[in-house]
Amino acid sequence: MPKAGPNLAEALRRYWGYHEFRPKQENVIRSLLAAHDTCVVMPTGGGKSLCYQLPAVVSGKTVVVVSPLIALMQDQAAQLAQMGIPAAAINSFQSAAERRQVMEKATRGEYRLLYLSPERLAAENTFDWLSKVPVGFFAVDEAHCISEWGHEFRPDYRQLSRLRTSFPQLPIAAFTASATRQVRHDILKQLQMRDPDLYIASFHRQNLSYVVHECEARTQMELLGRALRHYAGESVIVYSPTIRRVEETVEYLEESGMLAIPYHAKMEASMRRQNQERWMSDEVRVLVGTIAFGLGINKPAVRAVIHLSLPKSIEQYYQEAGRAGRDGRPADCVLLWQKRDHILLDFFIGKISDDAERERSIERKRVISRFADSHGCRHRQICLHFGETPKWESCGSCDNCGAKPEWLKEKVSATPKFAARDRSFSPTSFPSTFRSLPPSEQRPVRESVPAEADPVLAEYLREWRRNMARENKVPAYIILHDSTLEELCRRRPANFAELKQVTGIGEKKADVYGAEILQALRNFGDGVRAAPTAAREPAPAEQTLRLLHEGRSFEEIARIRARQVSTVVCTVASLIETGQVKLDPKWISPDAQPLIEAACLKQGVERLKDIKEAVPAYVSFDDIRLVVAHLRAENRVRAKTA
Numbered sequence: 001m002p003k004a005g006p007n008l009a010e011a012l013r014r015y016w017g018y019h020e021f022r023p024k025q026e027n028v029i030r031s032l033l034a035a036h037d038t039c040v041v042m043p044t045g046g047g048k049s050l051c052y053q054l055p056a057v058v059s060g061k062t063v064v065v066v067s068p069l070i071a072l073m074q075d076q077a078a079q080l081a082q083m084g085i086p087a088a089a090i091n092s093f094q095s096a097a098e099r100r101q102v103m104e105k106a107t108r109g110e111y112r113l114l115y116l117s118p119e120r121l122a123a124e125n126t127f128d129w130l131s132k133v134p135v136g137f138f139a140v141d142e143a144h145c146i147s148e149w150g151h152e153f154r155p156d157y158r159q160l161s162r163l164r165t166s167f168p169q170l171p172i173a174a175f176t177a178s179a180t181r182q183v184r185h186d187i188l189k190q191l192q193m194r195d196p197d198l199y200i201a202s203f204h205r206q207n208l209s210y211v212v213h214e215c216e217a218r219t220q221m222e223l224l225g226r227a228l229r230h231y232a233g234e235s236v237i238v239y240s241p242t243i244r245r246v247e248e249t250v251e252y253l254e255e256s257g258m259l260a261i262p263y264h265a266k267m268e269a270s271m272r273r274q275n276q277e278r279w280m281s282d283e284v285r286v287l288v289g290t291i292a293f294g295l296g297i298n299k300p301a302v303r304a305v306i307h308l309s310l311p312k313s314i315e316q317y318y319q320e321a322g323r324a325g326r327d328g329r330p331a332d333c334v335l336l337w338q339k340r341d342h343i344l345l346d347f348f349i350g351k352i353s354d355d356a357e358r359e360r361s362i363e364r365k366r367v368i369s370r371f372a373d374s375h376g377c378r379h380r381q382i383c384l385h386f387g388e389t390p391k392w393e394s395c396g397s398c399d400n401c402g403a404k405p406e407w408l409k410e411k412v413s414a415t416p417k418f419a420a421r422d423r424s425f426s427p428t429s430f431p432s433t434f435r436s437l438p439p440s441e442q443r444p445v446r447e448s449v450p451a452e453a454d455p456v457l458a459e460y461l462r463e464w465r466r467n468m469a470r471e472n473k474v475p476a477y478i479i480l481h482d483s484t485l486e487e488l489c490r491r492r493p494a495n496f497a498e499l500k501q502v503t504g505i506g507e508k509k510a511d512v513y514g515a516e517i518l519q520a521l522r523n524f525g526d527g528v529r530a531a532p533t534a535a536r537e538p539a540p541a542e543q544t545l546r547l548l549h550e551g552r553s554f555e556e557i558a559r560i561r562a563r564q565v566s567t568v569v570c571t572v573a574s575l576i577e578t579g580q581v582k583l584d585p586k587w588i589s590p591d592a593q594p595l596i597e598a599a600c601l602k603q604g605v606e607r608l609k610d611i612k613e614a615v616p617a618y619v620s621f622d623d624i625r626l627v628v629a630h631l632r633a634e635n636r637v638r639a640k641t642a
Contacts, residue, residue, distance in 0.1 A: 006033070006058035012050075015057060015083045017484075017506035022047045024199050029055050032137060037196035038173045039143075039188060044319060045300070045326030046201055048175045049076065052139035056112040057085055061136030065115045066160060068142050071273070073115035075298070079478045080113060084508030089115035109134045118145075118156040127166045135170055138163050140191065143174035144315070147186035149360065150179065151315040157190075164192035177322065178315040181387035203318070203386045207325045210378035210398040212335040212371070213408060220308065220336050221252050226407040227306060227334060228258050228286060234303035235279070238288040239320055241309035241344055247567040249288045249308065251540045262562070263289035271562045281466045281476035291320065300327035301482035306334045310341040312348065313364035314371060314385045327483050332405070337372055377401050453489040456529065461485045463530040464520045468513065479513065480504060492521055541580075544571045548581060569622040573629035579637075583630040592619045596627040605631050 008029060012018050024042065028051040031038045042048045056063035067073045073089035080087035088102045088111050106114055107129070114133070120126060144150035146157040163172055174187050188196060215223055228236060240246040243264040253260040261275045261284045279287040280299055287293065291311075305324040311317040317335070325331025345365050352358040371381055378398035383390050394401045462476075462485065469476040480488075484504030493499040499517065500510050538546070540561070547557045554572070558565045575581040585593065592615070599614035605628045612624060 008054065008058065011054055011058050013506065015054075015085060015506045015508065016050065017500075017502065017504045017509060019503065024201055025051055028197075028199050031197040031199075032171065032173055033059060035137070035171045037171050037191075037193040039184065039193065039196050039198050040173065040175045041179050041184065041200045042175070042177060043201060043203060043205055044177045044322035045205075045328075046177070048141075048177070051175065052137075052173055053080065053085070053113060056136065059136045060112075061134050062106060062109060062111050063113050063136050063139055064130065064133070065113055065139045065141060066118055066121055067115050068117065068145060068154065068157075070117065071276075073117070075475060075478065077113070077115055078474045079298075082472075082474070082478055082509065082512070083506055085113065086111050087113040087115070090120055091117060092120075103129055107132045118154065118159060122156055122159040127162065131166075135167070137171040137173055138167070139173045139175065141175050143176040143187050143191075144179045144183050146174075146190045147179075147183045148357065149186055150183045151313040151319075151364065153357070161190055161192060178319045178386075180315070180385065200388075203383045203388050204379055204390060204395075205322060205325070206395075206397070207328055207330050208321070208379075208397070209330065209332045209403050210321070210335075210382075211332065211403070211405065211408065212337070212378065212399060214372070215336050215338060217338060217340070220338065221249070223336055223408065224249070224306065224308065225253070225256050225258065226410070227304070227405075228253065230405065230407045231285075231304050231332075234285060235282065235299060235301055236286045236304045236306065237293070237302060237320075237323060238286060239293075239305065239307045239309075239311075240288055240290060241341070243290060243564065244566060245308065246288050246290055247563055248570070251567065251571065253286065253288070254540050258286065259284055260286040260288050263287055263293040265290065265292045266564060267562060277469070277475055281469060282462050283466065291316070298326075298477055299323075299482070301329075301486075302326065302331060304332045304334060306336065308336055310335070310337045310345060310368055310372060312345060312361065312368070314367055314382065315364075317368065317371075318382055318386075334405075335372065342369070375400055453486045457489045457492075457524055458485060460524050460528070460530045461488060461520060464516070468516070480509070488517065488521070493518065494521075541571055541575060544568060545575055545580060548572070548575075554587070566622060569625055573625045576626065576629040577632050577636075579633055583626060587626055588623050589619060592623045593627055595619060596624055597631065600628065600631055605635075 025047050028038060028040050032055045040048060040051060052063055070091045077087040077089045090099050090102050140160060145152050145154040146160060172191050172193060174191055240249050243266050246262045246264050250260045250262045261278060263272055263275050278284045302324045305321045321333035324333055349358060349361045352361055374381060377395050377400055379395035380390050397403045465476050465479050468479045481504050487502050491502055493502060496514055499505060499514050543561060544557055554565050554568050558568045576583050595615045599611045603610040603614055608621060608624050612621060
């Protein structure tokens with residue numbers, strides 16, 4: 001009589017607190033448990049990680065996960081530990097002693113999951129050491145990185161072909177959210193997969209609404225401000241093309257009364273981590289970042305992703321926009337682009353030295369440009385790009401199919417103006433997202449937040465979760481997902497039996513946090529509420545002005561405010577131009593001021609680029625900005641007294 005297989009449903013409930021699988025998950029898991037090579041293409045939010053985590057738990061062997069981001073590896077290992085699943089990561093942030101300890105435990109089979117970067121896998125002696133680990137299979141995450149046709153090609157991923165030659169008997173699983181048919185074939189070839197099981201989920205994210213709108217530089221920020229007021233109280237990601245634009249956008253939003261935080265590669269790692277944590281725990285609802293932000297971000301309740309420039313490819317856009325609505329509820333993907341975005345994309349393409357890669361990038365640009373200009377269904381275009389042919393012509397949930405938000409229909413003023421700093425982002429306001437009626441093929445979608453979910457209780461539980469996250473030194477979502485908090489609000493369990501019925505609370509979570517969750521619910525019933533929101537921070541200009549009065553240098557202000565020096569210079573220039581501060585000669589390069597003033601007499605004070613070409617090379621744009629602001633302020637004073 002054949003031996004019965006593992007009880008997958010029981011493992012799903014016990015560790016993850018889920019009561020049913022998402023589409024294709026169980027089939028993928030059974031393929032891996034049957035030791036088949038497997039390639040999985042699932043949209044962001046489709047539940048790829050569970051597909052290799054659950055087999056690791058029930059098999060009793062170690063699954064080695066190759067992942068490109070250290071922060072993501074650490075978060076996943078911490079999340080698994082919270083669920084009672086032994087896991088670890090090996091990365092460059094660890095000391096030699098810490099890495100050695102993990103390696104020794106791994107050889108003893110103490111981990112169910114072990115996370116490695118492709119660079120670590122390529123290191124000397126790694127394969128010799130792995131041969132002593134009881135590996136069940138290898139899981140390659142973000143597998144599109146192995147293909148030169150993929151939008152995030154990483155040469156170190158090419159080393160993964162050694163997995164097959166070094167461990168010919170072990171299965172290999174590849175996972176990605178954004179692979180075209182050509183990239184999928186390349187993944188199978190590069191990993192030398194043998195008769196793999198292939199699982200491709202639909203690329204049609206029915207709960208997402210796509211809106212693409214061409215705008216001008218002078219109106220883009222007003223449109224962004226309108227959009228963010230529409231999503232007040234909701235989590236939003238804003239993608240900006242450059243570090244400078246990230247900081248300018250954050251400054252603009254804060255001056256306009258909307259709290260936002262930046263995320264980019266030039267920030268100190270600790271500050272990036274802190275900002276990510278503040279956003280993940282709902283302390284701040286709007287995060288403005290470059291593409292450095294987001295890979296592996298596991299926050300289900302993101303109501304909008306807004307791009308402020310054309311992405312480099314459809315794949316990049318699909319992956320980034322797909323971070324909205326991972327909880328299955330309606331969410332919006334907004335692309336506010338300008339004609340000048342083409343210049344920036346051409347600049348990035350021009351920096352590519354490899355001829356073949358440059359040609360691929362040019363083709364990607366052509367495709368994303370056609371997508372932006374097209375009048376056809378956005379969902380259909382995306383599906384066709386990835387090799388899926390929908391049976392429908394119109395989705396009912398993109399701008400070209402009639403779903404256009406009210407904030408975009410209003411006329412944009414020539415001179416954008418905003419209300420005073422009113423901090424209108426209330427944590428207890430839950431506006432619904434825009435949608436038109438979907439076609440009959442679509443499944444019905446739920447409202448953004450169910451009516452029975454008490455927002456006051458939700459905020460109280462978020463505060464409890466933030467405190468737990470600080471105590472445990474982990475991201476807030478690792479304690480409990482947003483969707484789990486909302487279900488707690490609806491169900492309000494009174495005992496452990498009822499608590500274990502809440503989706504996302506497995507046995508380990510119930511053991512560790514159950515008593516405190518139930519006590520928090522009782523406290524709320526007795527009238528306890530979340531602490532009042534702290535008083536608003538001063539506006540960026542107010543902060544910079546105060547620091548200037550303290551005698552701080554631009555470099556010190558940049559460090560204190562976690563900004564680039566150029567951003568601080570722009571703020572100071574605004575203060576000079578509005579007469580709030582006088583130009584200090586020590587802020588300018590020696591002997592630069594008279595040269596700039598002479599150039600301004602000939603060129604005027606409107607185009608900084610023309611002034612830069614008329615002065616010596618050592619005179620910086622920062623020097624020019626400050627002197628031009630000074631001249632404009634003087635001109636304004638003269639005009640008033642004339």
